[in-house]
Amino acid sequence: MKSKITLSILACCLLCLVSSQKVFSQLKGDRLFGGVGLDAGTQAPAETFSLLVPLYFYDAGSLKNKNGDNINGSPGLNMFLTGIGANYVSKAKILGGNYGASILLPFATNRIEGNNINSKSSFAFSDTYIQPFQLGWHGKAADFSFNYGLYIPTGKYSLGGDNNSGLGMWGNEFSAGTTLRLDPKGSVSFGTLASYEFHGDKKNSPDGIKVGDLLSLEGGLGKTWYTFNGTKIPSSIIKAGMIYYMQFKTSEDQLPLANTGATLFLPGKDHTYALGAEGNVLLTKSRMLLGLRWLDELGAVNRFQGNTFFVTIAHIFSTAPTKK
Secondary structure, eight states: OHHHHHHHHHHHHHHHHHHHHHHHSSOOOSOOTTSOOTTTTOOOOSSEEEEEEEEEEEEEEEEEOTTSOEEESOOOEEEEEEEEEEEEEEEEEETTEEEEEEEEEEEEESOOOSSOTTOOOOSEEOOEEEEEEEEEEEOSSEEEEEEEEEEEOOSOOOTTOSSOSSOOSOEEEEEEEEEEEOSTTSOEEEEEEEEEEEEOOOTTOTTOOBOOOEEEEEEEEEEEEEEOSSSSSOSEEEEEEEEEEEEEEOSOOBEEOTTTOOEEOOSOOOEEEEEEEEEEEEETTTTEEEEEEEEEEEEEESSEEEEEEEEEEEEEEEOSOOOO
16 A cells, blocks of 8 residues: 555655746757847947837747657747847957947746746846847958857746746857948848856756756848948948748756756657848938837748847937037
8 A cells, every 4th residue: 555655745846846847848948049140240330329219029939859740739928028238339449349238127927937838927127138249240251259148037037937037047158240242332241149148046946947958049141232422421231131030949948957956858859940031221310210120930840930020229329429
């Protein structure tokens, strides 16, 4: 009788562990795609300060397994994020590149943590992103950039909670990119940015749940047009083209077994690809920038597959001294 009770208890424990693995398998990182596109490898001009409002939408159209097969054709999960961002580029140089920094204070609904479709949250303050170190080089044929960013877990988070507005972890990100000008006038360009992201343990996870490292690539091929209104200075600068992103998990999520000290690594790292389009216009007189990016994911494995929309509204201030 005792042995049957013991076996029943062990079976229940095993079932709980398996259920826990399903909830926390293939956890997502902090990076949101769509924030960069055609000018992925280009830093903003020196001596400028920009205030921006991003509008990020993600519609999870399906959930894919490790073979890329559709296991849920209607997850009914949508994510929205907005906030206030700022970017500053100085005339100070380090190793020949202009130094800059940026910050984003976001608010989000349905902050997607992993493959769990039952976790939905109301509109609330999410995780803060700061980029305290940013270098940019500008050449005749190409631009280059190198950046370090930090994700701070300022959003509400509880392990297994269904109303989290953040991911409950610190994240570090290093990125480097370039924008190549492909014609003599520089009107056709190709930009790409490579980012590597790694994380600390999830908050309130005594056994050390950790998201695997992530490698991301994003950018695009575009063309620039200038419009004039009776002067030699363009009244607007328009840029449009095709954009992409891809992301690969380079190490497994760490899901320790409670009370054992052992760490489980579920098989099959997730990845995804996406293609889309971008269009933006800079009104030079008012210094207003309006941008729209749309990307359709394809080839997803062990994760959601859907559509991303990213709208940017920004005002650019010059910090250069006024010429007399």
